[in-house]
Amino acid sequence: MKNKTILLVEDNPDDVKLTLHAFKKCNIANRVEVVSDGAAALDYLFGTGAYAGRDLSDHPAVVLLDLKLPKVDGLEVLRRIRADQRSKRQPVVVLTSSQEEHDVVASYDLAANSYIRKPVDFEQFSEAAHQLGMYWLLLNEPPPEHKGTP
Numbered sequence: 001m002k003n004k005t006i007l008l009v010e011d012n013p014d015d016v017k018l019t020l021h022a023f024k025k026c027n028i029a030n031r032v033e034v035v036s037d038g039a040a041a042l043d044y045l046f047g048t049g050a051y052a053g054r055d056l057s058d059h060p061a062v063v064l065l066d067l068k069l070p071k072v073d074g075l076e077v078l079r080r081i082r083a084d085q086r087s088k089r090q091p092v093v094v095l096t097s098s099q100e101e102h103d104v105v106a107s108y109d110l111a112a113n114s115y116i117r118k119p120v121d122f123e124q125f126s127e128a129a130h131q132l133g134m135y136w137l138l139l140n141e142p143p144p145e146h147k148g149t150p
Contacts, residue, residue: 003030004030004060004061004137005030005031005032005033005058005059005060005061006023006028006030006031006032006033006060006061006062006063006064006136006137007032007033007035007041007044007045007060007062007063007064008020008032008033008034008035008064009035009036009037009038009040009041009063009064009065009066009069009074009077010034010036010064010066010095011036011037011066011068011069011070012066015066015118016034016036018122018125019032019064019095019125019129020032020034022122022125022126022128022129022130023129023133025126025129026126026129026130026133028129028130028133028137030061030133030137033060036069036070037069037070037071037072038069038070038071038072038073038074038076038077039071039072040071041063041065041069041072041077042072042077042080045060045063045081045087045090046084046086046087056086059090059142060090060091061091061136061137061140061142062091062092062093062113062132062136062137062140063081063090063091063092063093064093064095064132065077065078065092065093065094065095065096065112066094066095066096067094067096067098067103067107068096068097068098074094074096075103075106075107075110078092078094078107078110078111078112079110082110082111088111089142089143091113091136091140091142092111092112092113093112093113093114093115093116093132093136094107094112094114094115094116095116095118095132096115096116096117096118097117097118098117099117103115116128116132
């Protein structure tokens with residue numbers, strides 16, 4: 001599990017701390033790359049901007065994507081991920097506090113792999129983080145290009 005990176009796209013510093021704490025509590029020791037806006041998420045995924053020169057063969061095991069983001073919102077990030085041949089199969093879990101039905105529908109229309117509402121209670125959030133880690137880092141079989149093969 002340690003070798004796989006998680007990309008956390010979250011603009012709320014408290015939610016970042018909560019997520020990292022929940023991962024630690026669940027013994028998820030993977031590297032977590034944190035970006036705080038949609039533009040930075042796209043730069044990370046496509047090796048542009050501050051991430052120019054990043055090894056693009058090092059795909060995140062999963063992108064945890066908030067929807068309400070500055071610069072580029074989460075739905076647009078998801079749209080761009082799915083529109084690009086290099087990233088269209090990238091596992092993306094929408095992890096948001098949004099209760100809006102439109103956001104759920106739009107996320108799935110854009111081929112999100114999962115939509116999870118952030119639990120308010122820390123114990124529930126820790127359990128959700130544990131389940132995310134178990135599934136995406138241990139059980140999920142990624143497409144071949146996400147295993148580092150051409």
